[in-house]
Amino acid sequence: MPATTKKLPWQPFHRNDMLPPKPPPPATTGVLGWLRRNLFSNWWNTLLTLLGLWFIWVVASSLIEFALIKAVWTGEDRNACLPKDGVEVGACWAYVNAKFNQFMDGFYPADQEWRYLTVYAVGIALLVPLLIPKVPWKGLNALLLFGAYPVLAYLLLYGAPSLGLPIVETTQWGGLLLTLVIASVGIVISLPLGIVFALGRRSQLPVIRFLSIAFIEFWRGVPLITVLFMSSVMLPLFLPEDVTLDKVVRPLVGVALFAAAYMAEVVRGGLQAIPKGQYEAAQALGLTYWQMMGLIILPQALKLVIPGIVNTFIGLFKDTSLVSIIGLFDLLGIVQTSLADAKWSTPTTAPTAYLFLALVYFFFCYGMSRYSLFMERHLHTGHKR
Amino acid sequence: MSTTSNNTSAIASAASTDELAVQMIDVNKWYGEFHVLRDINLEVFRGERIVICGPSGSGKSTLIRCINRLEEHQAGRIIVNGTELTEDVKKIEEIRREVGMVFQHFNLFPHLTVLENCTLAPIWVRRMPKKEAEEIAMHFLEKVHIPEQAHKYPGQLSGGQQQRVAIARSLCMQPQIMLFDEPTSALDPEMIKEVLEVMVELAETGMTMLVVTHEMGFARQVADRVIFMDQGQIVEMNTPEEFFTNPQSERTKLFLSQILH
Amino acid sequence: MKKIVALALGALMTAGVATAANAGTLEDVKKKGHVQCGVSQGLPGFSNPDDKGNWTGLDVDFCRAVAAAVFGDPNKVKFTPLSAKERFTALRSGEVDLLARNTTWTMQRDTELGLNFVGVNYYDGQGFMVRKSLGVTSALQLNGAAVCTNTGTTTELNVADYFRANKMQYEVVAFEKADEVVKAYDEGRCDVYTTDRSGLAAQRLKLKNPDEHVVLPEIISKEPLGPVVRHGDDQWFDIVKWTLFAMINAEELGVTSQNVDEMKKSTNPSIRRLLGVEGKFGENIGLTNDWAYNIIKHVGNYGEVYERNVGPKTPLGLARGLNALWNKGGIMYAPPIR
Ligand SMILES: Nc1ncnc2c1ncn2[C@@H]1O[C@H](COP(=O)(O)OP(=O)(O)O)[C@@H](O)[C@H]1O
Numbered sequence: 001m002p003a004t005t006k007k008l009p010w011q012p013f014h015r016n017d018m019l020p021p022k023p024p025p026p027a028t029t030g031v032l033g034w035l036r037r038n039l040f041s042n043w044w045n046t047l048l049t050l051l052g053l054w055f056i057w058v059v060a061s062s063l064i065e066f067a068l069i070k071a072v073w074t075g076e077d078r079n080a081c082l083p084k085d086g087v088e089v090g091a092c093w094a095y096v097n098a099k100f101n102q103f104m105d106g107f108y109p110a111d112q113e114w115r116y117l118t119v120y121a122v123g124i125a126l127l128v129p130l131l132i133p134k135v136p137w138k139g140l141n142a143l144l145l146f147g148a149y150p151v152l153a154y155l156l157l158y159g160a161p162s163l164g165l166p167i168v169e170t171t172q173w174g175g176l177l178l179t180l181v182i183a184s185v186g187i188v189i190s191l192p193l194g195i196v197f198a199l200g201r202r203s204q205l206p207v208i209r210f211l212s213i214a215f216i217e218f219w220r221g222v223p224l225i226t227v228l229f230m231s232s233v234m235l236p237l238f239l240p241e242d243v244t245l246d247k248v249v250r251p252l253v254g255v256a257l258f259a260a261a262y263m264a265e266v267v268r269g270g271l272q273a274i275p276k277g278q279y280e281a282a283q284a285l286g287l288t289y290w291q292m293m294g295l296i297i298l299p300q301a302l303k304l305v306i307p308g309i310v311n312t313f314i315g316l317f318k319d320t321s322l323v324s325i326i327g328l329f330d331l332l333g334i335v336q337t338s339l340a341d342a343k344w345s346t347p348t349t350a351p352t353a354y355l356f357l358a359l360v361y362f363f364f365c366y367g368m369s370r371y372s373l374f375m376e377r378h379l380h381t382g383h384k385r
Numbered sequence: 386m387s388t389t390s391n392n393t394s395a396i397a398s399a400a401s402t403d404e405l406a407v408q409m410i411d412v413n414k415w416y417g418e419f420h421v422l423r424d425i426n427l428e429v430f431r432g433e434r435i436v437i438c439g440p441s442g443s444g445k446s447t448l449i450r451c452i453n454r455l456e457e458h459q460a461g462r463i464i465v466n467g468t469e470l471t472e473d474v475k476k477i478e479e480i481r482r483e484v485g486m487v488f489q490h491f492n493l494f495p496h497l498t499v500l501e502n503c504t505l506a507p508i509w510v511r512r513m514p515k516k517e518a519e520e521i522a523m524h525f526l527e528k529v530h531i532p533e534q535a536h537k538y539p540g541q542l543s544g545g546q547q548q549r550v551a552i553a554r555s556l557c558m559q560p561q562i563m564l565f566d567e568p569t570s571a572l573d574p575e576m577i578k579e580v581l582e583v584m585v586e587l588a589e590t591g592m593t594m595l596v597v598t599h600e601m602g603f604a605r606q607v608a609d610r611v612i613f614m615d616q617g618q619i620v621e622m623n624t625p626e627e628f629f630t631n632p633q634s635e636r637t638k639l640f641l642s643q644i645l646h
Numbered sequence: 647m648k649k650i651v652a653l654a655l656g657a658l659m660t661a662g663v664a665t666a667a668n669a670g671t672l673e674d675v676k677k678k679g680h681v682q683c684g685v686s687q688g689l690p691g692f693s694n695p696d697d698k699g700n701w702t703g704l705d706v707d708f709c710r711a712v713a714a715a716v717f718g719d720p721n722k723v724k725f726t727p728l729s730a731k732e733r734f735t736a737l738r739s740g741e742v743d744l745l746a747r748n749t750t751w752t753m754q755r756d757t758e759l760g761l762n763f764v765g766v767n768y769y770d771g772q773g774f775m776v777r778k779s780l781g782v783t784s785a786l787q788l789n790g791a792a793v794c795t796n797t798g799t800t801t802e803l804n805v806a807d808y809f810r811a812n813k814m815q816y817e818v819v820a821f822e823k824a825d826e827v828v829k830a831y832d833e834g835r836c837d838v839y840t841t842d843r844s845g846l847a848a849q850r851l852k853l854k855n856p857d858e859h860v861v862l863p864e865i866i867s868k869e870p871l872g873p874v875v876r877h878g879d880d881q882w883f884d885i886v887k888w889t890l891f892a893m894i895n896a897e898e899l900g901v902t903s904q905n906v907d908e909m910k911k912s913t914n915p916s917i918r919r920l921l922g923v924e925g926k927f928g929e930n931i932g933l934t935n936d937w938a939y940n941i942i943k944h945v946g947n948y949g950e951v952y953e954r955n956v957g958p959k960t961p962l963g964l965a966r967g968l969n970a971l972w973n974k975g976g977i978m979y980a981p982p983i984r
């Protein structure tokens with residue numbers, strides 16, 4: 001073929017004027033665009049969206065009807081919440097109102113309530129600034145929260161006659177107060193303990209490694225309910241006659257150790273994700289083992305497993321409800337016990353009680369979950385790799 | 386096994402131990418069955434710059450990592466800075482304080498800023514006041530030409546910048562010996578140059594350096610000695626001129642012919 | 647499960663691990679300054695906290711009566727809520743001095759488990775509840791019925807025995823929690839609801855229209871509920887036992903919390919002995935002679951306690967039935983104080 005007739009299948013091209021940026025076509029941004037793209041992009045999606053909306057409507061409307069519209073807000077006893085002319089009423093909030101004090105603190109003496117309210121107030125005052133990254137003095141704050149605060153909380157909650165605070169025995173603690181005590185002590189103990197056992201499991205020393213594995217696998221291998229049952233039923237039989245371990249301390253230790261075992265595995269996952277080079281660089285600089293772990297490895301590893309840690313916290317918080325089977329009146333226990341009061345027995349008392357429980361537990365667990373998401377994002381923007 | 390025995394050392398050596406930064410005597414190491422270091426004997430004099438080269442898997446990294454106990458040797462003796470490496474953790478930490486190391490993959494601490502990377506060890510290991518540590522850190526960051534990056538995180542820097550931070554981080558401990566394990570192998574060509582420049586400048590200060598590298602230009606320019614390793618053994622050791630112009634061993638010749646063209 | 651726990655406990659006890667607090671309970675109690683009483687975690691009419699958080703109920707009042715007998719003060723008592731499972735261990739280990747937790751007196755518990763039942767403070771028994779509209783008047787007409795009950799309880803076994811003995815067919819609908827059972831029954835998922843009669847009365851309050859339901863006359867099991875102490879301390883056993891008997895005797899003798907001060911002037915020798923005006927009955931069991939006076943004055947006689955907690959005027963509305971005195975058509979009977 002003669003070269004002159006050969007024609008390129010493309011045109012040579014060059015540009016001198018650069019294109020300015022243009023806005024995207026309408027209805028792919030903004031609320032409408034989002035709706036169209038995500039919910040109504042084709043007939044099948046539209047159908048699913050409508051089905052979903054219908055489902056939400058059915059659930060939400062009956063819930064609203066029960067919890068708000070047909071609810072009974074005031075009353076002295078069960079008569080207020082009995083069916084009216086054969087028609088069942090909604091939630092019996094009058095009952096929650098009558099029992100509210102008990103739900104909050106169990107049998108804590110009424111004239112001493114200021115004590116645990118003070119503990120709450122100081123706790124919030126110390127915890128909130130610690131949780132907000134921007135607030136300075138984190139070290140001092142943490143020292144106060146984890147050092148001074150537990151002592152204060154103990155003195156206030158349990159009492160100290162020498163300070164003019166009469167003793168309030170733990171058997172009188174209950175309701176949300178007890179749930180929060182067990183959960184927060186469990187959380188505060190299980191994280192450091194879990195870290196120690198996670199490190200132990202990766203230790204070079206066989207004895208430490210073996211002990212750590214034994215601990216972790218033991219506690220992971222038994223159901224919490226068994227642990228609690230053992231601690232309340234069997235433990236007293238083995239202890240000497242005059243040694244009686246406090247009825248609240250027993251499950252407290254059980255819950256904390258149980259959570260520590262799970263925490264250890266979560267932390268171990270984080271440790272495994274840290275590259276070998278980080279250890280080597282730290283060692284090469286002459287850091288000791290604990291310096292290396294505390295300054296280099298753990299800060300990175302823990303950050304990686306924040307979702308897992310918070311997950312364990314949430315699990316622990318909900319697991320505290322199991323202590324109600326060993327005769328402790330945590331929030332679940334006291335609410336269930338109140339159902340036995342014939343004064344308030346009605347067809348809607350139990351549903352009301354469980355709705356109330358669900359709302360309280362949801363408030364705390366959802367709060368933790370949101371905070372963990374926030375923390376994850378916050379730490380992420382700090383220094384992306 | 387006796388530890389530091391100074392001048393009365395039983396080691397057959399031309400030099401007194403005072404002049405020696407590192408002394409390796411009949412060092413052997415195995416990974417399981419695999420004999421990775423075989424009868425290594427090496428004396429590094431203070432202020433000396435040694436380049437180690439050799440094919441991949443020949444044991445170069447293992448050799449220098451034995452010097453700061455990132456790897457443990459199983460036979461023979463290693464004496465660093467007058468202290469013999471044993472199981473003794475205190476001795477190991479003592480040696481690591483005096484021996485800096487730069488890795489192929491930088492291994493900066495990603496959760497700390499550049500400045501914090503540099504001040505961490507002086508503050509925690511040397512117990513230096515924070516202010517002083519920061520002054521020293523800025524001094525060395527200037528030496529590696531990136532003082533303006535001090536408050537960034539490692540993830541925000543280029544590879545070459547990261548490696549220079551890693552060098553500064555090691556220097557902040559003011560070590561007597563510096564180990565480099567292929568410091569430029571993970572870098573793009575234009576970044577290799579900036580790192581090598583820093584290393585040349587460091588060499589000019591009289592630092593004792595052991596450098597595993599394939600940068601033969603660097604070896605020619607600064608090395609007092611070049612060591613060629615293969616199959617866990619030192620195959621050839623000579624001055625750079627002799628090594629490059631007049632290699633003795635067949636293996637060295639083969640290796641040089643492969644990398645120099 | 648129950649059996650295993652019982653066996654384990656039995657084994658532990660014979661091994662002598664827990665020879666806890668055998669003798670000297672009275673001294674211990676006096677030293678502590680209160681009676682530690684094991685109760686339920688909430689059982690309507692027997693032990694449950696009221697709106698103010700005060701424990702109330704038939705069993706609770708019995709605990710208060712023991713405190714009144716020992717200290718002359720019904721408030722020197724602390725309550726330990728116990729689950730059905732842990733109740734016996736708590737007593738064995740000395741965690742509680744006394745168990746008043748609607749516990750059925752059985753031979754195995756009285757002997758093998760190392761416990762002593764001091765008597766019966768409520769005669770219960772398993773019964774049936776049905777819809778009036780069913781037109782059934784006797785449990786023997788329940789052939790083919792669907793029966794709602796709790797899983798894994800003696801109630802379930804009792805009902806099986808009863809239907810088999812009477813050659814009737816039935817279908818069981820069982821749930822874990824009482825609240826689930828009553829809901830299922832109310833929704834018509836079964837024809838019959840069976841549990842202890844005191845439980846039936848309590849659960850009935852949760853029905854939408856309690857009036858549309860009726861409890862059938864048949865009682866298919868004996869559930870004598872009574873306070874329990876541990877083996878090995880006869881003095882304490884006596885005190886608790888005679889606290890119960892004093893309450894029953896007081897009712898029989900017409901002594902109430904209202905008239906007890908008057909009654910001290912009574913010429914009836916039985917009343918004089920009961921109230922410590924004559925004899926040294928209190929001192930003989932390690933108490934003061936006005937021990938029974940204190941019980942009646944501060945807690946009341948058995949009838950008062952019954953009416954207050956479970957009687958017809960309470961939401962539970964349980965008629966006396968078997969729990970009436972022996973001379974009033976029931977079987978409540980106490981040995982005389984003499
Ligand atoms: N931890 C280890 N376990 C087993 N074998 C290893 C280990 N580290 C290195 N090796 C082997 O030892 C040999 C030498 O490794 P290395 O010193 O890293 O070589 P170089 O740095 O010269 O490339 C290689 O064959 C490598 O596969």
Ligand SMILES: N[C@@H](CCC(=O)N[C@@H](CS)C(=O)NCC(=O)O)C(=O)O
Nearest residue numbers: 686687688689729730748749750845
């Ligand atoms: N009287 C029987 C049953 C006692 C019992 O456990 N009753 C159940 C209800 S029928 C109960 O106490 N439930 C509430 C609770 O466990 O707290 C016994 O002694 O075994």
Ligand SMILES: [Mg+2]
Nearest residue numbers: 445446447567
């Ligand atoms: Mg290498």
